[in-house]
Amino acid sequence: MKSLISLWSSTANELAVRCCTSATRDIKTVAARAEHEGLWFLAVTLADLGKATERWLESGFVDPSMASSFKTAPFTSLPAFLQGFYGRVFNPSNGVLLDNPDTEAIYAIRQLTLMFGKIALPGETEGSSLSVGGGRKVVSAERERLAVSEYVQCEHDVRASDERMDPAYLAEFKRVSEMLFGETFAKVNRDVDWGRIIPQHGPGAVADRLSANAKWDQRTWTARLQQFFPAEEHLASNPINYRLFSQDLNIVEPGAEVPVRVISVPKTLKTPRLIAIEPTCTQYVQQGLYRAILDALKEDDFLSRVIGFDDQIPNREMAREGSLSGDLATLDLSEASDRVSNQHVLTMLEDYPHLSGAVQASRSLTADVPGHGCLGLSKFASMGSALCFPFEAMVFLTIVFLGIEKELSAPFSSGADFSRFRKQVRVFGDDIIVPRDNVLSVVDELEYFGFRVNVGKSFWTGRFRESCGKEYYDGVDVSIVRVRQVLPTQRHDASAVISAVSLRNQAYWSGLWQTARWLDDYLGELLEHFPNVAPTSAVLGRETALGYEFRKLHSRTQSPLVRGYIERSQAPSDPLDGPGALLKCLSRRTPAVHPRGFAPKEDRSSYIDAESVDESHLERYGRPKRVSIKLGWISPF
Numbered sequence: 001m002k003s004l005i006s007l008w009s010s011t012a013n014e015l016a017v018r019c020c021t022s023a024t025r026d027i028k029t030v031a032a033r034a035e036h037e038g039l040w041f042l043a044v045t046l047a048d049l050g051k052a053t054e055r056w057l058e059s060g061f062v063d064p065s066m067a068s069s070f071k072t073a074p075f076t077s078l079p080a081f082l083q084g085f086y087g088r089v090f091n092p093s094n095g096v097l098l099d100n101p102d103t104e105a106i107y108a109i110r111q112l113t114l115m116f117g118k119i120a121l122p123g124e125t126e127g128s129s130l131s132v133g134g135g136r137k138v139v140s141a142e143r144e145r146l147a148v149s150e151y152v153q154c155e156h157d158v159r160a161s162d163e164r165m166d167p168a169y170l171a172e173f174k175r176v177s178e179m180l181f182g183e184t185f186a187k188v189n190r191d192v193d194w195g196r197i198i199p200q201h202g203p204g205a206v207a208d209r210l211s212a213n214a215k216w217d218q219r220t221w222t223a224r225l226q227q228f229f230p231a232e233e234h235l236a237s238n239p240i241n242y243r244l245f246s247q248d249l250n251i252v253e254p255g256a257e258v259p260v261r262v263i264s265v266p267k268t269l270k271t272p273r274l275i276a277i278e279p280t281c282t283q284y285v286q287q288g289l290y291r292a293i294l295d296a297l298k299e300d301d302f303l304s305r306v307i308g309f310d311d312q313i314p315n316r317e318m319a320r321e322g323s324l325s326g327d328l329a330t331l332d333l334s335e336a337s338d339r340v341s342n343q344h345v346l347t348m349l350e351d352y353p354h355l356s357g358a359v360q361a362s363r364s365l366t367a368d369v370p371g372h373g374c375l376g377l378s379k380f381a382s383m384g385s386a387l388c389f390p391f392e393a394m395v396f397l398t399i400v401f402l403g404i405e406k407e408l409s410a411p412f413s414s415g416a417d418f419s420r421f422r423k424q425v426r427v428f429g430d431d432i433i434v435p436r437d438n439v440l441s442v443v444d445e446l447e448y449f450g451f452r453v454n455v456g457k458s459f460w461t462g463r464f465r466e467s468c469g470k471e472y473y474d475g476v477d478v479s480i481v482r483v484r485q486v487l488p489t490q491r492h493d494a495s496a497v498i499s500a501v502s503l504r505n506q507a508y509w510s511g512l513w514q515t516a517r518w519l520d521d522y523l524g525e526l527l528e529h530f531p532n533v534a535p536t537s538a539v540l541g542r543e544t545a546l547g548y549e550f551r552k553l554h555s556r557t558q559s560p561l562v563r564g565y566i567e568r569s570q571a572p573s574d575p576l577d578g579p580g581a582l583l584k585c586l587s588r589r590t591p592a593v594h595p596r597g598f599a600p601k602e603d604r605s606s607y608i609d610a611e612s613v614d615e616s617h618l619e620r621y622g623r624p625k626r627v628s629i630k631l632g633w634i635s636p637f
Helices: 002-018 026-039 037-061 103-114 140-164 167-193 223-228 241-248 279-297 313-325 342-348 351-359 390-410 415-419 436-448 494-509 512-528 579-587
Strands: 129-131 137-139 220-222 249-251 260-267 271-279 326-332 366-369 375-376 426-428 430-436 464-467 470-473 561-569 590-592 607-609 627-632
Touching: 002 037, 002 103, 002 140, 002 512, 026 037, 037 103, 037 464, 103 470, 129 220, 140 260, 140 366, 167 279, 167 342, 167 351, 167 390, 223 279, 223 351, 249 271, 271 426, 271 436, 279 351, 279 390, 313 326, 313 426, 313 430, 313 470, 326 436, 326 464, 326 579, 342 351, 342 464, 366 436, 375 494, 390 430, 390 436, 464 607, 494 512, 494 561, 494 627
Parallel strands: 220 249, 260 366
Antiparallel strands: 129 137, 260 271, 326 430, 366 375, 426 430, 464 470, 561 627, 590 607
16 A cells, blocks of 8 residues: 555656646645555545546536545635645636646646556455445445346346337337448348358357367257257368267257356456356357458448447547547446347347347347346346447447437438538447537437436536547547556566556656656566566566667577566466367368358368467467466567
């Protein structure tokens, strides 16, 4: 805890100099409150003040009731904490936003309040606790139970939203969806019908707890999948191999299927995130459908501009533009994935029976929720399903244009009607950008369809905008550097060391040079060697714009070498042999061009390599269980 307070103090002093103020009293406040309230003060209480500040920038004035954990300075409307910084942004006498607020001070306030907001809880175990003001305790198990209760309540909300949905609204939803995605759905519908979907396993966990390579020898298939993805074509590379294990094949009916397994993963100190781990067979097919849908979306010039899956830069650029001009609004949704109803997806795909059937066959029907047993699902899918992300984006985009259409009081009738919004609308997951003039209508439509707009992270009134992890005020980047883990106390804590080195380098490149220097001293005492390196180097070192250092030349190549630590991780031992190994090797390929436009299901010889393959993937595969660092002579660039 002391190291975190020292780090905060160093950053506060650095930013105080840049803003021509003093942070002496602020440092004393943080030291005293952190000693009394623990990590909770740094990670939650300070972060709540930072979030309140964003709302004040949006509304244009300070509302002290939103920061009740901090006293108001005498004779002002501003918090006494960080008063020197706040006074450069808001009028001290009435709390109104200044006509030309200091963007450097806005950045400083955000950095000093939010830098620990997403720090991981050190050594959290079931029943562990954290100190909170007033002698209260927040217990990990309690927070998880609350998150699970909210998950179950969300399921009830989705079901209730489905019941009250006006069929006329669903018809409108389908009409707009068809204009947007009709060609895309038609392409994937043909892919399913012609057997062009190539399922794929990933390295992650599955509900039936098979290891990464053991998935390729799976013996469980569902009757629902069998109709669209016959086991004999997708569980073996050829009929001979299929006969070898077909006697052990277990085709299960819907009532006997393995449910998704709901678990919690760290999100913030205050709230865990719930995800659902899918069964092996459904995740296998979902991955194939996911690739087909993304390929079809990327082929469409308009859709590739308004929906993002792997590139956040367009969203960030539009957020910057929106902060400068005020013409674009940024929206964020709460529990976005869990509030996409299966009814939404069924409506979108109603005219595409092969695609709709395949999507429904690969969708899990039930979830094993801790403390609540096995629950039927009205939502389409939780995070963990490979199809969750693309379908939520398509549902959100459809609703966005429904809202715009309502605002314009003119139904869209052609692609040209949509095209004029290609620089004003974009969806990346639950990060949504829309024209400010249409934002209220879009919000109404989203809420009518059962979604909840996160008002605390949605902006359209002031000059602050946020999207895909980047924040801007009046065109100026005010994004911050976040501390993700508690600082290491020994070199053997490899994960914390790697995180701290990353933090140091992020601080350096963001211009927090005194903070980077403090981390240099801290890590220099911890690591035997901590050299200057180029940003492209594999060495855990100090990235710098002033050039790298080296100690000797390689004996054969004469290239420079430096003594330093590198990250080491190894996939777990997971040997795979026989038919499963052959299937895995063949499935890591894509269809070659076929005279009829597609590769026949039975002709796997027409596949060509599409990605590099780790030579040891049949011996070791999956996500590493641990990470370490090793000292050696490595290139500094």
